[in-house]
Amino acid sequence: MNRIARSGLTINQLSRRSFCLCCLGATAVAGDWVMPREAFAQASGIVDMIRGEAAKAKITVHKLRGNVSVLEGSGGNIAVLTGQDGKLLVDAGITASKPRIVEALDSLDAKPIERLINTHWHFDHCDGNEWVHAEGATILAHENTRKHLALGQRVADWSFNFPPAPAGALPSEVINADKTLHHNGTTLSLRVHQNAHTDSDIAVYFTEADVLHTGDIWWNGIYPFIDYSTGGSIDGTIRAADAILAATTDATIIIAGHGQPVSNRAELKEYRDMLVAIRENVATLKQEGHSLDETIAAKPTAAYDAKWGQFVIGPPLFTRLVYEGV
């Protein structure tokens, strides 16, 4: 069994679901047998593998409501708003998928891409920034997304450095607070969620269509990655989920960052309740003085593993991500 398989992450799993930056973390931190140099080599190899798989990945188009659609299959789920002003995208996926993303976008209408919003800085959401910008689109993101892309970013958990992004990939407009935009006759409400999945999360609400893209605050049906290296936290993720629940209704279509993209408030509530329950279990064990290894051995996620623990963030890694923040 190779090292990737030993960590519980197989290439087959990677090809069945959308890829994410977080897959790399799952590989490097799943066992303490990985030395930093090996982790770096693995992560480098996996970045190449993710790009290779993204080059072949099928892109599925889901038409939602009004003029909002979602593209599934290249990194994080990509929302598309069509209309006379040209397309507005929420996240850009992985560059290697460009031909199939273009094909999917062309199937919606013939208009060019005018605007791109990044929900946060991760590779599987911003890798396509450069080509989308080259097509003529402006890019808006949180100021921390621009900072992380411009400077490059070290993800300490797995000793991996992302190099600085090329100039064309950098957002030209940044925000650090909520903002309202108008495009294609739609009112877009951009909500900044502080220190949730990262320090740069924006959720995007298409008001008239009543559709909301959560970015990676929500992973639908799977344990989420939480990026502490750039300001993410379990408590911030719970706060953000609560805020989104408060801002939506049972009629709202909610797009998750990863997992099945067309979903709703009831499934988001189930995710939020899972986070809260596991946070309490882990916090209790930590307060009793248990080490991380003892806490993992106590299986504080056990009641949830059959449903949520079947993708790249398995029970031990998710326990570790919660332990770090309580």
Ligand SMILES: [Zn+2]
């Ligand atoms: Zn992410």
